[in-house]
Amino acid sequence: MISCEEAAIICNKEQYxxxxxFEKIKLxxxxxxxxxxxxxxxxxxxxxxxCDKAPLRAIPEKEKVxxxxxxxxxx
Amino acid sequence: MEQHQLHxxxxxxxxxxxxxxxxxxxxxxxxxxxxxxxETFFAGLKSxxxxxxxxxxxxxxxxxxxxxxxxxxRKINSNKGKAEVRMGYSSQIDADGDWLEEQVADPLSIxxxxxxxxxxxGLTIQECISKLPKKQAMVFSMKTIQGxxxxxxxxxxxxxxxxLWVMIHRARTALMDCLNKNWF
Numbered sequence: 001m002i003s004c005e006e007a008a009i010i011c012n013k014e015q016y017x018x019x020x021x022f023e024k025i026k027l028x029x030x031x032x033x034x035x036x037x038x039x040x041x042x043x044x045x046x047x048x049x050x051c052d053k054a055p056l057r058a059i060p061e062k063e064k065v066x067x068x069x070x071x072x073x074x075x
Numbered sequence: 076m077e078q079h080q081l082h083x084x085x086x087x088x089x090x091x092x093x094x095x096x097x098x099x100x101x102x103x104x105x106x107x108x109x110x111x112x113x114e115t116f117f118a119g120l121k122s123x124x125x126x127x128x129x130x131x132x133x134x135x136x137x138x139x140x141x142x143x144x145x146x147x148x149r150k151i152n153s154n155k156g157k158a159e160v161r162m163g164y165s166s167q168i169d170a171d172g173d174w175l176e177e178q179v180a181d182p183l184s185i186x187x188x189x190x191x192x193x194x195x196x197g198l199t200i201q202e203c204i205s206k207l208p209k210k211q212a213m214v215f216s217m218k219t220i221q222g223x224x225x226x227x228x229x230x231x232x233x234x235x236x237x238x239l240w241v242m243i244h245r246a247r248t249a250l251m252d253c254l255n256k257n258w259f
Contacts, residue, residue, distance in 0.1 A: 009241075012240055012247060016218060044251070050196060051219055053193055055096070057105065057197075058220040064091055071120070
């Protein structure tokens with residue numbers, strides 16, 4: 001049996017479709033017996049669907065560094 | 076009343092993405108939106124002495140950005156010599172020909188509301204992200220919003236994958252918490 005910490009990590013990986021088949025089985029088995037992790041898993045999926053639904057955009061990190069430099073020069 | 080202060084050195088980290096989302100929703104061009112955000116920061120810096128501290132920093136910056144967006148539309152319209160009203164004639168061949176009737180909003184459609192609500196959701200999430208510790212916010216944004224590979228993020232930030240997943244975990248837990256309070 002895996003620990004809750006391990007389950008949480010796999011659950012997070014699963015949100016980005018990066019959990020392996022074997023990890024998924026371990027997670028499902030854990031979720032069957034652990035109420036706390038089931039709740040976490042549910043909320044985690046909810047967060048994923050919210051993030052998918054919302055049009056989220058970010059300025060790439062490199063651009064931000066440039067912006068910061070330009071701004072710093074004027075301070 | 077709480078007095079707010081300006082911290083221009085943290086503006087890019089704290090507000091750039093929030094303002095960017097706000098601008099893109101109104102301009103629909105990422106490159107121009109980014110420039111407007113930067114111009115907003117410059118303008119904020121210039122008029123920092125006018126800041127009375129009654130509004131939060133972000134509210135104040137948004138107010139400047141709003142003016143920038145309006146100015147932008149004014150400029151592109153004056154380039155053409157005049158303000159233009161565009162009519163979207165329906166291109167459907169089988170349209171009845173009564174275009175006025177076709178332009179009326181469908182009261183049963185909730186699609187428009189969906190867009191507005193999602194826009195608000197986006198800003199709420201962005202606000203929650205900006206409350207995270209800087210590195211967590213960065214990792215979460217790279218992974219979730221920019222959809223980068225785990226490997227690439229690790230390389231760029233010089234961390235190992237298990238570091239990354241721990242940070243993702245903390246970020247996600249904090250975000251769930253924040254959204255529970257501010258969205259649901």
